Amino acid sequence: MNNLRTPRPVIQVSGIRKTYGATVAVDEVSFEVYDGEIFGLIGPNGAGKTTTMECVEGIRKPDRGTISVLGLDPFRQVYKLQDRIGVQLQQAQLQKRIKVWEAVDLWASLYKKKPADAERLLDQLGLGDKRNAWFMNLSGGQKQRLFIALALINDPEVVFLDELTTGLDPQARRAIWELVRGIRERGKTVFLTTHLMEEAERLCDRVAIIERGRIIDIDTPQRLVDRHCPERTVVLATSDPAAEERFRTIPQIDSVMRSDLQFTIRGRGDDLVTEVIHCLSESRIRVTDFRMIVPNLEDVFLKLTGRSIRD
Amino acid sequence: MLRGLWKLTWIEIKVFMREPLGAFGTVGFPVLVFLVIGRVAGRNLPAPSLATSSFLRVGLPVLATLLIAVSSVISLITIVSIYREGGILKRLRATPLRPQTILTAHVIVKLALTAATLALMVLAGKRYYPIGIHVPWFGFTIALLISTLSILSIGFLIASIVPTARFAQPIGAAILYPMIAVSGLFTPINSMPPVVQTVARLLPMTYAVSLLEGIWRSDAWSAHIGDVAALALVFFACIALSAKVFRWE
Numbered sequence: 055m056n057n058l059r060t061p062r063p064v065i066q067v068s069g070i071r072k073t074y075g076a077t078v079a080v081d082e083v084s085f086e087v088y089d090g091e092i093f094g095l096i097g098p099n100g101a102g103k104t105t106t107m108e109c110v111e112g113i114r115k116p117d118r119g120t121i122s123v124l125g126l127d128p129f130r131q132v133y134k135l136q137d138r139i140g141v142q143l144q145q146a147q148l149q150k151r152i153k154v155w156e157a158v159d160l161w162a163s164l165y166k167k168k169p170a171d172a173e174r175l176l177d178q179l180g181l182g183d184k185r186n187a188w189f190m191n192l193s194g195g196q197k198q199r200l201f202i203a204l205a206l207i208n209d210p211e212v213v214f215l216d217e218l219t220t221g222l223d224p225q226a227r228r229a230i231w232e233l234v235r236g237i238r239e240r241g242k243t244v245f246l247t248t249h250l251m252e253e254a255e256r257l258c259d260r261v262a263i264i265e266r267g268r269i270i271d272i273d274t275p276q277r278l279v280d281r282h283c284p285e286r287t288v289v290l291a292t293s294d295p296a297a298e299e300r301f302r303t304i305p306q307i308d309s310v311m312r313s314d315l316q317f318t319i320r321g322r323g324d325d326l327v328t329e330v331i332h333c334l335s336e337s338r339i340r341v342t343d344f345r346m347i348v349p350n351l352e353d354v355f356l357k358l359t360g361r362s363i364r365d
Numbered sequence: 366m367l368r369g370l371w372k373l374t375w376i377e378i379k380v381f382m383r384e385p386l387g388a389f390g391t392v393g394f395p396v397l398v399f400l401v402i403g404r405v406a407g408r409n410l411p412a413p414s415l416a417t418s419s420f421l422r423v424g425l426p427v428l429a430t431l432l433i434a435v436s437s438v439i440s441l442i443t444i445v446s447i448y449r450e451g452g453i454l455k456r457l458r459a460t461p462l463r464p465q466t467i468l469t470a471h472v473i474v475k476l477a478l479t480a481a482t483l484a485l486m487v488l489a490g491k492r493y494y495p496i497g498i499h500v501p502w503f504g505f506t507i508a509l510l511i512s513t514l515s516i517l518s519i520g521f522l523i524a525s526i527v528p529t530a531r532f533a534q535p536i537g538a539a540i541l542y543p544m545i546a547v548s549g550l551f552t553p554i555n556s557m558p559p560v561v562q563t564v565a566r567l568l569p570m571t572y573a574v575s576l577l578e579g580i581w582r583s584d585a586w587s588a589h590i591g592d593v594a595a596l597a598l599v600f601f602a603c604i605a606l607s608a609k610v611f612r613w614e
Contacts, residue, residue: 113459133461141459147451149376151383156376164369164461188383 061088064212064243065110070119072105079105080116081267087212092234092244094258096251096351102267103247104144107216110245111141124211137166140205142198144216144247150190154181154200157189158207165208175203179233195226202233213237215246219253231257251351261351265359275351282357283349284322288330291315291343300337304329316343369462373470381474391440391478395433396485424550426500427577431545431570433482434513437475438520439537444471445524446533455614464611472517479513480506501583508580508589512573515596516541518603519569525611544570550578569599 065087072080080102087093095103108114110121112128112135121128126135148157158176162169176182179199184192192200198218205213215234219227234257237244248254254261255275262272271278285308293315301310306329307321319330327346334341356362382388445468448454457467523540527533547561548570554562565571576592586593 111459113455133463136459136461143452143456143459145452146456147453148456149380149448149453151380152376156379160369160372160376161460163372166461 061091063087064089064124065093065245066120066122067106067110068120070106070109070116070121072102072109072114072116078267080109083119083264083267083269085262085269085272087243087245088260089243090238090241091259092238092246092257094254094261095245095247095264096249096254096258096261096355097264098249101249101264103249103264104216105267106264107214107245107247111139111214112136137208138211140208140210140213142201142205142213142215142218144220146201148189148200151188153185154187154189154192155185157200158185158203161204161207167208169207170209172203172207175206178236179203180229193226195222195229198222198226198230199233202230206237210242212243212245215244217247217249219248219250227253251355255351263355263358265355270358278351278354279349282354285349286321286323286326287347288319288327289343289345289347290317290319290330290334290341292317292339292341294337294339296337297339300333300339301330304333368466370466370470370473373462373466374473377470377474378477381478391437392482392485395429395436395482396489399429399486400489423578423581427574427581428545428550429486430483430509430577431512431548431550431573433479434509434516435541435545437479437513438516438541439534441471441475441517442520442524442527442537443530443533445521446527446530449612449614450530452614458613464613468521472514475517476510476513479509483509500581504580504586505577508576511593511596512577515569515573515600515603518600518607521607522603522610525607541570544568545574547571548574550574569596572596 063086065085067086068084070080070083071078083102083106085093095106097103105114109116110123110128112123112132115129123135124138126138128135154176155172158172162172173182176185179202181196181199181203184196187196189197189200202215202218205215218234219230222230231253234244234246246258258275260272260274261278263270263278271282273281297317298310298312301307301317301319304319304321304326306323306326307319309318309320311318311320319326321329333339352362381391384390445454454467458464519541520537523537524533527536547557547565547568549565554565554571557565572592572595576589576596579589579592580586
């Protein structure tokens with residue numbers, strides 16, 4: 055969010071809790087999603103992402119807490135809300151033998167608003183030549199693009215995308231990311247869930263990390279990394295015998311490790327890299343390799359929860 | 366009110382017809398069997414005695430009708446559970462489609478297929494079964510509609526609670542076919558053992574048979590108000606119960 059105006063929340067979730075029998079799926083979850091941003095709910099499978107999202111969509115009723123979407127109560131005013139939002143569900147299917155254009159045509163007929171131009175939407179999503187194909191004969195990426203088309207058919211104000219790229223190959227995934235950015239560029243708000251940290255980092259303006267039904271922290275990916283993982287690492291290789299001694303004089307460093315010609319310099323703060331470069335140039339140290347290791351959301355998750363998101 | 370109903374119904378009919386065995390299995394096969402039986406029976410049957418003639422004239426058409434209705438209901442149970450398992454119901458539900466629209470569309474599809482099968486059978490059977498000329502077709506259609514809706518409502522109740530699609534068909538068959546066996550179609554209710562009689566009187570199929578046979582014989586509707594009331598009772602009870610226990614996923 056680069057704009058200067060005060061962000062207007064379109065989704066407000068406050069203290070929701072949802073249990074299935076003895077299992078607490080979501081507990082004391084609160085967050086806001088602002089107008090025009092891509093907001094990601096990230097966490098491992100079973101963390102409560104889908105339950106939270108389905109409560110916001112009005113498909114599930116939380117046991118406690120309040121939710122407001124576009125000023126509406128998603129559970130009591132679900133039909134009013136569904137007219138103004140677009141939804142893509144995790145692992146959804148359509149009738150095996152429904153044709154692409156039939157699905158789009160059906161969806162378009164369901165909304166009060168004048169629907170988006172279906173043909174153009176299919177073209178934009180690269181499904182123009184698949185309009186007569188049966189759903190069962192589409193590839194995973196094509197199915198997901200069809201679900202995006204269905205989520206956009208009513209020109210919605212808020213779009214919900216649940217685990218959008220799960221099961222897709224990296225190329226299809228990148229293509230879908232482009233589409234999601236395109237949705238934001240059209241001024242819509244996107245609320246998505248993912249267990250892929252790379253996806254969250256590349257796509258989301260802000261993310262909420264959820265684990266075991268609770269939200270641990272909310273911020274932009276960059277600020278989350280800065281706050282929880284300020285460590286920076288520089289790995290370089292040099293044959294200069296005086297190098298190790300020089301490196302130890304760099305301010306802000308935590309440690310210098312050496313193995314053969316390779317040095318690993320650890321420290322914290324964004325200035326570390328500048329300081330290392332400064333030291334190299336001042337002492338005229340010749341290097342044959344220079345790499346930085348920057349922590350990412352995956353490291354943040356590991357640090358905050360003590361376990362890897364892939365477990 | 367029911368936005369999207371006709372579009373969804375039409376799509377469901379098309380989707381069904383695209384199934385490998387969809388059209389033939391539901392519409393073609395029963396008609397074919399009917400014709401084959403008609404040929405064989407037509408040649409070999411001796412001059413009908415009074416008893417066999419009564420079954421042939423009234424019981425057989427009613428049985429054929431009910432079997433088609435029951436097989437539609439079982440296919441409805443199966444489809445609902447497949448849609449639930451595949452997440453299709455959930456996907457449809459996350460649109461402004463009302464739940465009742467989705468379910469109504471399926472009922473209309475099943476009723477239409479039942480009607481098409483029966484109409485074809487009547488047309489094809491004219492050559493072999495010189496019956497039915499004096500049958501009040503309009504009244505019989507209404508009676509069949511009432512009966513089918515009542516059986517469909519049981520189907521919905523079953524569809525609401527069957528755990529997985531794999532169990533849907535056998536459970537549906539195990540509940541519905543025995544109902545026909547004790548419905549009084551083959552043996553008059555009064556000559557059954559008392560326990561079976563009690564069971565039979567609790568089952569809607571019994572009233573469906575009584576109504577269908579009666580209307581086929583050109584009875585007055587006033588003679589069958591009890592049957593209609595019983596079928597309506599079952600319908601409303603099952604719909605109310607389904608609404609409470611129906612699972613979307």
